[in-house]
Amino acid sequence: MNQEEQYSFSPLDSYQWIKKEAFAYIKAQQWIDEALFEDFLNAFEDYFKHSLQKTSHLIKNELDEGNVQFAVLVVALYEAFVKIGKDGKEAFKCVCLAINEPIAPFMEQNTEAFLTASEYPFKTIVEISKAREAFYFGKSFGFERLIDDDYGYVLQIKKCLFHEVLRALEHTFLQRIICQVDCGWIKGIKTALHNLHFARPTTFATGNTCQMWFIKEEKTEDIQ
Structure with a gap:
């Protein structure tokens, strides 16, 4: 993905990208025992589905679909970590890292390159x-x-x-x-x-x- 593609991403594109990168990061960090990983995924899916239903009234247009799902992603990840035994502080840290660390370098480099070329x-x-x-x-x-x-x-x-x-x-x-x-x-x-x-x-x-x-x-x- 280049700079122009980054800024042409729709909210749904961004949500799907961040979700994919977050789960890959969580897996790579080995924060969760292999025996518990399926439980983590199931908990995530349950919380995500329930939370999306609870906030469906906030979706007024196509842009909202991706933006609401992104926020729900953060909540569902947090609750899934808590479900498998992480305390609140540790769950917060894991979600913050998983959401931000995989994408931050790319965003920084692309923004710098885009502005430098202007x-x-x-x-x-x-x-x-x-x-x-x-x-x-x-x-x-x-x-x-x-x-x-x-x-x-x-x-x-x-x-x-x-x-x-x-x-x-x-x-x-x-x-x-x-x-x-x-x-x-x-x-x-x-x-x-x-x-x-x-x-x-x-x-x-x-x-x-x-x-x-x-x-x-x-x-x-x-x-x-």
Whole structure:
């Protein structure tokens, strides 16, 4: 998969990719005794099916199908780990690693390459953000552009479908795992190379909203 394919992924594509990589990672880490692995898979399938039914009312369009299933994936993995005897803290850690570790390097490398190849990295990443707001996240998320000019783009996410799913399933404590997925592409922004600063001062894991700040940096003469 190249950079353009990454950004053309649908939510359902992403969910299927992350699920595949997560299970391969769990298997490779040997966190689960071979004798218990089938029990783990069965528990996952049961929790996933039940949780998806419980949150089906949140699916309003085609984009929601993949985004809801991704959030349900996180919950079902966590509950499956608990079912086979992991305590909550250990289950959280396992899910966080399984969801993020396999995909983070790819996202970082692709984002860096995409921005490095662009003549105007700031403009490029803002265009990507706006496109994904419409064609990846859609109307079940609530976006407000607090700043949108040639020097800065500040996006406030007032409603997050992932958070709505976790809230419906009473698993909002797993929000940090989902928010961490963004760290993959965030690390691909190299300030010195791309003349671009990024900050995320709050997320739904830390508050009641999420903000993403993209700030263009212009080179200036040193002031004596």
